[in-house]
Amino acid sequence: MIKVGIIGATGYGGGELVRLLAFHPAAKVHAVTSRSYIGKAYSEVFENFRHEEELVLQEENMDSIAKECDVVFLALPHGIASQKVTKDLLRKTKIIDFGADFRLSDADAYEKWYKVEHSGREVLSQAVYGLSEMYRDKIAKSRLVANPGCYTTCGILALYPLVKDKIIDLDSIIIDAKSGVSGAGRGLDLKLHYDEANETVKAYGIGNHRHVPEMEEQLSIAAGRPILLSFTPHLVPMNRGILLTAYAKLNKKFSYEEVNEIYQKYYKDEYFIRLTKKGVSPETKWVKASNFCDLGFTIDERVGRIIVVAALDNLVKGAAGQAVQNMNLLFGLEERAGLDMPPVFPA
């Protein structure tokens, strides 16, 4: 069994990772750490694990955990992972980082968008961007995986075929995303108080959300030229799920079938990407608690635009599920191992 360590296991991403690993045939949680709950049973922090009392939160001793574990998942505040992950550490264990520290190839860009120092420049070049569908071969050979952001995964998967095949005006991309509240984490914040987030919708981080450079970098690579895009995330009153609506000008008139062929070309063998049928638009309820990303598109001939709608569960394909998928790649396992469950509905 692969021994798994989780650093910072008391957020929603950590909880979901522990849940998913319970299904895994070849991996087992060996150590979980926390700063606030040291010595507490994990099942007291997440009571859904009430039966499993043996899992106890330890201090964050990176070195000893790296020695004991075959893979360590990091769920740490921005700027901390880049301090912790060293060449030495990577000799001891493989790392899958939930955070952003190793997602951008350019540490200066990271510092500009995140406003913290990047302390891991020496290992940055070893990091592979962990969008499994796009980088599975590289991930398989790496020891440091930068698990993508939740919005980012959704946005890149939605647009990749269009950008790669250059059928859209690359300067016309607008991404409007709607996320459940768990995407904002388990921290205390008036904005996340039930009565503040319930029965309301709002936009935030307009034009400056940190997932922008990540989407731009990956789509630029796909396009072979720099892309700038508009991205507006919104908070909607639900626990889980991201629905993303992307708009772009088509370079010329395309039929539904022509575009569909392009999507099929890239995704028809991707188990975790489910293309909807013509006229069917993805909804977050159909992917809940699963690793699927549902994708559909509409061509609006009147205005010459394509509208792509994508749905995923921010805690699964947008975080812990994709991390497990990456772990499977790192260890040469079946990519679907432990991730093969149908979505839960209604949930």
Next chain:
Amino acid sequence: MIKVGIIGATGYGGGELVRLLAFHPAAKVHAVTSRSYIGKAYSEVFENFRHEEELVLQEENMDSIAKECDVVFLALPHGIASQKVTKDLLRKTKIIDFGADFRLSDADAYEKWYKVEHSGREVLSQAVYGLSEMYRDKIAKSRLVANPGCYTTCGILALYPLVKDKIIDLDSIIIDAKSGVSGAGRGLDLKLHYDEANETVKAYGIGNHRHVPEMEEQLSIAAGRPILLSFTPHLVPMNRGILLTAYAKLNKKFSYEEVNEIYQKYYKDEYFIRLTKKGVSPETKWVKASNFCDLGFTIDERVGRIIVVAALDNLVKGAAGQAVQNMNLLFGLEERAGLDMPPVFPA
């Protein structure tokens, strides 16, 4: 007191109208009609009015109600109002139509988008589009007001100053809207079942929603040239509220202050439009159960776009509140009469 009749009073818009008129100093509900609940107390259909047992649902006898009432509000399925509203009827009473039959100036366009016959061509030219802020003088002189759609009100108010002053690329407008479920009405439909609409987000009517031609017509008038735009409505799990995020290319570099001046020019004396301060983005929770439309914008210099966010309550400024505002105009009352209440929070 102005005697009010409401035809089709058992939907959410009708219920909200009855609620708002309870605050009105100069108007009183005289008759309410229904097809399914004839003879039933209104307070049995909407139990929030439990105390007011004298209001009983009558048959939809348009003629006698028109004779008895100074103003009649219509909340009818598409295509029915255009049958009912005749020159003769308009001699007897004033009409405020919640539906779409008189919103588009072109009956052919109406028939194309709504797929029903328009039977009211002879009175169509008398109809005034009831966006009070834009047409208050015309409304004051009219007898037939086409109360705008909920999305439309929000979209036009958001974009009008930009379009009117031509500071944006008129071919670049994208409107992404998020609505609470009450916007879809009180009818039975699996999509509106609690467990189907709860904890999920979805897009619908992509590129073909019927509020598109309404927004396009009004914005085209403002621009002085035809405008086509992209509009995607989304259903979010909450009872009330619309949040609308509009995107457009700026024609040149503008500062926040310059654009703000334009918004101030058009809206600073509009009581029901509340411009947010720089950096503050509207949220639907701040306008709940009120007639306000909150507006804010962000300039994203990186991509040369402006992003406008607008919030209103779909049942108030998006329906019954705006209808009362129009009634006030029709009868020469203070425009704010009966609409002067602060939003309810949390609600």
Next chain:
Amino acid sequence: MIKVGIIGATGYGGGELVRLLAFHPAAKVHAVTSRSYIGKAYSEVFENFRHEEELVLQEENMDSIAKECDVVFLALPHGIASQKVTKDLLRKTKIIDFGADFRLSDADAYEKWYKVEHSGREVLSQAVYGLSEMYRDKIAKSRLVANPGCYTTCGILALYPLVKDKIIDLDSIIIDAKSGVSGAGRGLDLKLHYDEANETVKAYGIGNHRHVPEMEEQLSIAAGRPILLSFTPHLVPMNRGILLTAYAKLNKKFSYEEVNEIYQKYYKDEYFIRLTKKGVSPETKWVKASNFCDLGFTIDERVGRIIVVAALDNLVKGAAGQAVQNMNLLFGLEERAGLDMPPVFPA
């Protein structure tokens, strides 16, 4: 105009009071205080009041506010009001306390249940329990009103007629209550985080909730002998509202009509208490944002019990609305002044 001061105006109860007073014909908010937001516009703390920028949060200077205001509402943590309210202060102004410090006639009992010292024993005997329907004459003559708890108001109104007319076994009372999350306040607490309170129900304070002694004292007075009861509050995922289900053994066989007569005897002239018809059970949605308390009951002959269901809005009849009702009594105004609005539905 009555000049109103609000000490601790930044909680949900304070925000609702400001909202309700906007409707009031004879009272106006003069001063609002806060500990955390001194100097900030009230409209920045509660953006629903976006238009009213002149209201600014001041320091909590009780003495000067008492001098300037005809009535001061207190929304303070347990134990603080009893420090602040002195004989001297009561000479300067009238006080309506949202907290519990003056609700129990016995300061020792208060200290036992609340685990804080009661510093206001010298004024305690002047306090009147502010359940308007039961103590309106006393309230009218007093200067210190202890506004009841939200659960308490609901529980006492539900059971008072049964207890007063002694038709139930006084030792058999069980109250099971369900509250929206706003009842727990606007403070930061993991339990109130959106994802923790959404899509779940839980019981809390089983057998030791602080509203127990308040209900027991008032029902004991009504019964003329001590009553002990079981009370279990539950948190349900909604913003507002309390639904309370009370169970008691009937002393003998009673018909629905006999019991209904008893409820009518006490409540038929109470505007804010709405008795439902036979077979109709109250729901919180029908009282939202209003000062109504809806009451209905069922006799279960099989088991010889009566089940009473009551619904109110915890922020209105359960807090700010009742406080305004008490203010109206204190100043000899029409009891319904400013409270005459229909409930908002759907909300």
Next chain:
Amino acid sequence: MIKVGIIGATGYGGGELVRLLAFHPAAKVHAVTSRSYIGKAYSEVFENFRHEEELVLQEENMDSIAKECDVVFLALPHGIASQKVTKDLLRKTKIIDFGADFRLSDADAYEKWYKVEHSGREVLSQAVYGLSEMYRDKIAKSRLVANPGCYTTCGILALYPLVKDKIIDLDSIIIDAKSGVSGAGRGLDLKLHYDEANETVKAYGIGNHRHVPEMEEQLSIAAGRPILLSFTPHLVPMNRGILLTAYAKLNKKFSYEEVNEIYQKYYKDEYFIRLTKKGVSPETKWVKASNFCDLGFTIDERVGRIIVVAALDNLVKGAAGQAVQNMNLLFGLEERAGLDMPPVFPA
């Protein structure tokens, strides 16, 4: 592999059963039937199964399905299962009935509570009540299992030890239950419209809910004498989950530890029953999408009552999960097979 047929597979219980069987190591869905969706892919009715397009809804041909399948799950309206299940049918296949037709041992009582004829009296005596924890031996030997109601499972598990060991006054039992909306099914009904069920709580079926006789029969068997109890179900705005709060007089003073010992005696080896620690109260969020039933209790010495709180997922332990547990018993499989997943949180 066990071949599974599901008659009436398009309700929420059916959908959940298909989901759970996807995890099962020894069973596979072979046939699903429907009345309204014949010929449609199951994945169009429940789009969470988007990938599995081969499962198509058939006509309800009981006979041929019974021949083909090792076990048939019935999800049919009241009164229909008792027509369909005959001695002949039971020779061909094993039946697990989600409905109520075979839950009460007395067909007359059934007819009284359900107001429909019971057409299956000849097979009724063969039916075993499918509360796995209580009847596992009998279930193992039977061919007709009456899967219990959701409230019932929760209520019986909560009270069984107290009743069996006679430590409570058997005439004092009051059960107050709160259910998510999925418990009411996927049918169209104004009461289940999103805006009608959202942001509100209500009681229903007070004193006459059909789960009453089921709980009474089972608890009477445990007690060895007839028990009558009060039961009030409530609808709360969430998709899934039941929280049940039960009240009873203790026969004498008991310590927490003494009662805990009784619960441990009956449940400590029951995998699906998780007893909470002293002071910890179950919440529905901790059992979501799992087969667990969490149980905790409080002794209120002041009033001599015990308050038991139980939580389960109405679609899993309250329906499809328990059905799978029963299927495992019927076929001599490990009772936990396919049910071993941790709850999903937040969901």
